[in-house]
Amino acid sequence: MNARQLKHFLTVAETLHFGRAAELLGMTQPPLSQSIMSLEQELGAPLFLRSRRHVELTPFGAQWAPHVASALADLDTLPDIAARLIEGRAGSLSLSFVSTADYSVLPVLVHRFRQLYPDVNLSLTEATSDKQTAALSDGVGHAGIIIPPNRERLPREFSYRRLIREPLVAAVPESWISEKRLNPVDGQLRAEDVIASPLIVFPRDAAPLFHDLVTEYYASRGATADVVQHAIQMQTIISLVSAGMGIALVPQSLRHLARTGVRYIDLAGAAPELETGLIWRRDDNSSTLGNLLELVEEMELD
Amino acid sequence: MNARQLKHFLTVAETLHFGRAAELLGMTQPPLSQSIMSLEQELGAPLFLRSRRHVELTPFGAQWAPHVASALADLDTLPDIAARLIEGRAGSLSLSFVSTADYSVLPVLVHRFRQLYPDVNLSLTEATSDKQTAALSDGVGHAGIIIPPNRERLPREFSYRRLIREPLVAAVPESWISEKRLNPVDGQLRAEDVIASPLIVFPRDAAPLFHDLVTEYYASRGATADVVQHAIQMQTIISLVSAGMGIALVPQSLRHLARTGVRYIDLAGAAPELETGLIWRRDDNSSTLGNLLELVEEMELD
């Protein structure tokens, strides 16, 4: 029993005419008759009742046909599924990201990807940069949106592409401005005001590179931060700012997270810049990943 | 692309070793390599990454494999499904029945059939004898439990087998006995008592043969029935008896329908007998029907 014979059976079952079925199958009638007969012999029961001028399905044949049709239909879809997998229009893409990306590149990237590849199963996981690289190194996941370490520190197995490079801005309690505790000049906050204010930051282990960027801002000015509170979620940090506990230095894109009682103010002078980019295993040639990279090239997120 | 190549692909995907896969497939390694290569060429993408000593799936191959496995598994079940259909252990059986059978042969028949053939989709339809024969004649349904007409009247296209032949008994209001309105002798009701009592019957068009059997009981004694009420459901008839509206002549098996206030009493002398049997299309060789007939032969329902 092979797929060819089953196809023969189905065609005869549809036409109830060996001659016409053979024509539909692009073959002549005798081998079709033989094919059916050999199938019947293998099954041990007739599929058709043939009188010399009439062909009809046996009860068995009639009940078996839908099962056969379903199995063959599944088989027929395999080349199509293959084509879609090869082109990356089906399959899966597992993307991890740092929480700050949630307010900048991630939404637009995900939206565009889903738009172009609706049948790809896109799974998103929030994780810190180092956890993402560790997972990728273990072969888990396809790509990660990270805050990158120095170029030399990135292992050879990875490729990297910058997505966005944005200055840090200060998130400050609105009341501190109206009460003149902070005094922006030309809409910019001077370094001495920043240094003098209590600070809310990420814990270092959750985002070391981001944390280092903030502390470096203080160190280069001969100061140390007066850290009043650590918080893991960006939303929590902004809530604490809103409550007047202190200020925070956050990526510019966090302006998308509007909250009453909080103002985002540019830093005066050269603001530290936070880079966010995409890493993936250099040797990973998944088509879904390829499509993501292609999309990233086209999007000009900066 | 054919099922053979797909099987080859799956086996190599499982073993990740062309030599061992070939062994599992009962063939040698070179044609297996060629088979995979031709499949890859047809798909236009590699399924495996071969270094000289290592074989691994490409991302595409890994994602395609489960689809292939599922399709082939479906294909593999076809012979088994066929065998079950041929033996009548799967498929469907459409059985119609007259309502009186509900209290005699039907329950035990259905129970036994379900027990022996749990995977057969048994569909039951209540209908009058003439509607059943009409449906069968139109090719609808497999068999029917009917009250048969005279043998000569049964068309040649049908086969028939008697299932049960049971005397009619009188269903009478219990109060009529305690009040001595009816006087059974040796637990039997005499014809004059029956004739003298108001009668509840089926409407003739719903069950002509049963109706005729009852009226014949009166006619042969030179009497006509004093019909006080018609009712279609057996349960309704017995309810009306219980309410003291009259008596009814019903198949003996209705004793299974116990109801307070109703007594079933044998008729004195030769009671009319109601035959119930199974008909089916003589040329119907459905295996499920065959199994039903076999079961009927074994059961000795009488």
Added chain:
DNA sequence: ATTTTTTCATACTCAGTGCATATCAATAAC
């Protein structure tokens, strides 16, 4: 009733597919 037509089965031939054997090539292990 006879002839014609229709339609599935049988007989036989041929080509291509798919497998086998023999061998090569490259890499890893010793």
Added chain:
DNA sequence: GTTATTGATATGCACTGAGTATGAAAAAAT
């Protein structure tokens, strides 16, 4: 450097599956 392992290549052969020619039986037409 040598050997063993393993996938690729080359070549030959057998069998499957399709073709052509024809038969046989029954329905349709005359």
